[in-house]
Amino acid sequence: MENFASLLHGFGVALTTYHVMLMMIGVFLGILVGVLPGLGAPNGVSLLLPLTFTMDPVAAIILLTSMYWGALFGGSTTSILFNIPGEPSSVATTFDGYPMARQGQATQALTLAFLSAGFGALVGVILITVLSSWVAKFALRFSSPEYFAVYFLAFASFIGLGAASPLKTIVSMGLGFAFAAVGMDTVSGGLRLTYGFNELLSGISFLIAVIGLFGIGELMLTIEEGLRFDGIQARVKIRDVFKTIATLPRYWVTLLRSAAVGCWMGITPGGPTAASFMSYGLAKRLSRRKEGFGQGEPEGVVAPETADHAAGSSAILPMLALGVPGSATAAVMMGGLMIWGLNPGPMLFVERPDFVWGLIASMYLGNIVAVLMVLATIPLFASILRIPFAIIGPVIVVVCFIGAYTVAGRPFDLWLALAFGVVGYLFKKLDYPIAPLVLAMVLGDKAEDAFRQSMIMSRGSLSIFWSNGLVATLMLIGLALALGPLLSTMLGRVGKPKGSSVVA
Amino acid sequence: MISRYTAEIGTATLTAGLGLAAVIGALEFGIGWGDAGPESGAFPFYIGLLVVAASIGTLTQATVGRHGLQSVFLHKEEAKRVASFFLPMLAFVVVARLLGLYVATALYLALVMWVQGKYRLVISVTSGIAAAVIFYFVLEVAFQVPLLKGPLEAALGLY
Numbered sequence: 001m002e003n004f005a006s007l008l009h010g011f012g013v014a015l016t017t018y019h020v021m022l023m024m025i026g027v028f029l030g031i032l033v034g035v036l037p038g039l040g041a042p043n044g045v046s047l048l049l050p051l052t053f054t055m056d057p058v059a060a061i062i063l064l065t066s067m068y069w070g071a072l073f074g075g076s077t078t079s080i081l082f083n084i085p086g087e088p089s090s091v092a093t094t095f096d097g098y099p100m101a102r103q104g105q106a107t108q109a110l111t112l113a114f115l116s117a118g119f120g121a122l123v124g125v126i127l128i129t130v131l132s133s134w135v136a137k138f139a140l141r142f143s144s145p146e147y148f149a150v151y152f153l154a155f156a157s158f159i160g161l162g163a164a165s166p167l168k169t170i171v172s173m174g175l176g177f178a179f180a181a182v183g184m185d186t187v188s189g190g191l192r193l194t195y196g197f198n199e200l201l202s203g204i205s206f207l208i209a210v211i212g213l214f215g216i217g218e219l220m221l222t223i224e225e226g227l228r229f230d231g232i233q234a235r236v237k238i239r240d241v242f243k244t245i246a247t248l249p250r251y252w253v254t255l256l257r258s259a260a261v262g263c264w265m266g267i268t269p270g271g272p273t274a275a276s277f278m279s280y281g282l283a284k285r286l287s288r289r290k291e292g293f294g295q296g297e298p299e300g301v302v303a304p305e306t307a308d309h310a311a312g313s314s315a316i317l318p319m320l321a322l323g324v325p326g327s328a329t330a331a332v333m334m335g336g337l338m339i340w341g342l343n344p345g346p347m348l349f350v351e352r353p354d355f356v357w358g359l360i361a362s363m364y365l366g367n368i369v370a371v372l373m374v375l376a377t378i379p380l381f382a383s384i385l386r387i388p389f390a391i392i393g394p395v396i397v398v399v400c401f402i403g404a405y406t407v408a409g410r411p412f413d414l415w416l417a418l419a420f421g422v423v424g425y426l427f428k429k430l431d432y433p434i435a436p437l438v439l440a441m442v443l444g445d446k447a448e449d450a451f452r453q454s455m456i457m458s459r460g461s462l463s464i465f466w467s468n469g470l471v472a473t474l475m476l477i478g479l480a481l482a483l484g485p486l487l488s489t490m491l492g493r494v495g496k497p498k499g500s501s502v503v504a
Numbered sequence: 505m506i507s508r509y510t511a512e513i514g515t516a517t518l519t520a521g522l523g524l525a526a527v528i529g530a531l532e533f534g535i536g537w538g539d540a541g542p543e544s545g546a547f548p549f550y551i552g553l554l555v556v557a558a559s560i561g562t563l564t565q566a567t568v569g570r571h572g573l574q575s576v577f578l579h580k581e582e583a584k585r586v587a588s589f590f591l592p593m594l595a596f597v598v599v600a601r602l603l604g605l606y607v608a609t610a611l612y613l614a615l616v617m618w619v620q621g622k623y624r625l626v627i628s629v630t631s632g633i634a635a636a637v638i639f640y641f642v643l644e645v646a647f648q649v650p651l652l653k654g655p656l657e658a659a660l661g662l663y
Contacts, residue, residue, distance in 0.1 A: 175519060394616045
C-alpha cells in the first residue's frame with residue numbers, strides 16, 4: 001500500500017498541464033523517429049537528450065520516456081503499413097501485420113497492434129509499480145562487490161541469452177568498455193588512453209556512439225537494401241476501431257503470455273527485440289490456427305506487440321532500481337539521468353522519490369496518450385513516408401550530425417559519429433549485436449569503479465566475489481550464463497545432435 | 505564484389521586492432537597494484553585482451569567455416585548505392601568543419617536534392633536554405649543550443 005500512496009503522489013507530480021504537454025510532444029516526436037528509417041528509439045532519445053540538459057529532471061525524463069513510447073508505436077505503424085520495421089523490435093510485427101493490411105484489414109491490424117502494445121506496456125508499468133521499491137530496498141544492501149556482480153550478470157546474459165555469436169557479443173561489449181575508459185579515469189582522476197590526442201581528453205560520449213551506430217549505420221543499411229515504400233493506404237475508420245476493440249478479449253491468453261514473456265525479457269537485458277520474436281514463436285507454436293501465421297493472423301500481431309512494449313517499459317525497472325538498464329534505449333536514458341546529476345539505483349528512491357514516482361505515474365499517462373495519438377495521426381505519418389528519400393534521407397543525416405554536435409559542442413564529434421556509423425553498418429551486416437556496446441559504454445565507468453573498489457576492499461583478492469551468499473549467487477548465475485553457450489556446444493558434441501531451439 | 509568471408513576477416517582484424525590499441529594504451533598507465541588499488545590501466549588492459557582474444561576467436565571461426573561464408577557481402581549495385589550516400593555525407597562533415605553546420609546543411613541538402621533527387625535547381629537551393637534557417641530558429645533561438653559556425657555567420661554577425 002505504501003507503493004500506492006507513492007504512486008498517487010507521483011500522479012500529483014506528473015499531472016500538470018506542462019508535463020502532459022511534454023508527453024504529447026514527446027510521443028509525437030517519438031512516432032516521428034519510429035516511423036522514419038534510420039531513426040529509432042535509442043537514437044531519437046540521444047538526439048533529444050542534449051536539448052534537455054537545462055530542463056528540470058522530472059520534465060526531461062517525462063519528455064524522453066514519452067518519446068520512447070511514441071517510437072515503439074511508430075515502429076509498429078510502418079511494419080504494418082509498409083512492411084518496413086521502423087524499429088528492430090517490430091520486425092516480428094511485419095510477419096502478420098503487413099499481410100493483414102494487404103487484405104484490407106489495415107485498421108484492424110493497427111488497432112490490434114496499438115491496443116495490445118498498450119496492454120503490454122501497462123502490465124510492464126504495473127510490474128514496475130509493484131516491484132521497484134522492493135527491488136530498490138533489496139539493492140540498498142548492495143556494496144561494491146554485489147554491484148559488480150549485478151553488472152557482470154547483465155553482461156553475461158547478453159552472451160548467454162543473445163541471438164548473436166557469443167564471441168561477437170564479447171567483442172562488441174569489450175569495445176564498449178574500452179571506449180568508456182578513454183579520457184578521465186574516475187577513480188584516480190588521471191587521464192588515460194588518449195594517445196596524445198587532445199580531442200580524446202574528455203572521452204568518447206556514448207551519445208555519439210548511439211547516433212553513429214544506430215542512426216547513420218542504420219541509414220547506410222537502408223540505402224544499400226534499396227528503399228521501396230509499397231505503402232498501403234490507411235484511413236482509420238472509427239467504427240472499425242471499436243469493432244476491433246470488441247474482439248480483443250478473445251486473445252486474452254496470448255496477451256497475458258506475451259506480457260509475461262515481455263516483462264521477463266525486459267527485466268533481464270534480453271530487450272524488446274528478443275521478446276517480440278520469442279513471443280511470436282510461442283504464439284505460433286501454441287496456437288490452434290498455426291497455418292494462419294504469416295498470412296495475416298491477428299494473434300501474430302498481438303503477440304509480438306504485447307511483448308515488445310511489455311519489455312520496453314519493464315526495462316525501466318532495473319534501470320531505476322539497480323542502475324542496470326535492460327535495453328539500449330534505457331541505457332541512453334540512464335546516461336541522461338547521470339548527466340542531470342541523478343544517480344540511478346536504489347538511492348534514487350530515497351533521495352528523489354518525487355522524481356521516481358513522477359516518472360512511474362507518467363508512464364501510465366504517457367502510454368494512454370501514445371495510444372490515442374498514434375491512432376489519430378496514422379494518416380499524417382503514413383504520408384511522411386511517401387516523401388522521396390532524396391529529401392528525407394539527407395534531412396535525417398543532418399539531424400544526426402547536428403545531434404552529435406549538440407552533445408558537447410565539439411567539432412571532433414562529427415568525425416566520431418561518422419566513424420561509428422561505418423562501424424555500425426559493418427556490425428549490423430555481420431550480425432554483431434550493438435546493444436551490448438552501448439550498455440558497456442554507459443556502464444563502463446560504474447562497473448570499473450565497482451570492480452576496483454571491491455579489489456581495494458579485499459586487498460586484491462578475487463575471493464571477495466564469493467564472500468557471501470548474495471554475491472556468490474549473482475556471480476554463479478552470471479558465470480552460468482556466460483559459459484552457457486560454450487557448455488552447450490561441448491555437450492552437443494558429446495551427446496546426440498539435438499534439433500535447434502534457438503531463441504531469437 | 506566482396507564476399508562475406510572477406511568482410512568477416514576484415515572486421516575481426518579491425519576489432520582485434522582496437523583491442524590491441526587498448527592493451528598498448530593501458531600499459532602506459534600501469535596495470536598492476538598501486539597505492540590506491542588497481543592502477544588505472546588495469547581494467548582497460550584486461551578488457552583489451554578480452555577483445556583481442558574474442559576477435560581471434562571470430563577470425564578462427566571464419567577461417568574454419570569459410571566454405572559457408574562465400575555468400576556475397578556487397579554487390580556492385582549495392583556498393584554504388586552506399587557510396588552515393590556515404591560520399592556526400594563525408595563531404596558534408598568536411599564542409600561543416602570548414603564553413604559551419606548551417607552552410608554545410610544548406611549545401612548538402614540542395615546538392616543531394618538536385619543531383620540525386622532530380623529536382624529543379626531553384627527548388628533544391630530554396631529547400632536547402634529553408635532547412636538551414638529552420639534549424640537556426642529551432643536550435644539557437646528556441647533551445648539556445650549553439651551550433652558550429654563558420655565565416656558566413658561571422659560576416660552576418662550571428663553568434
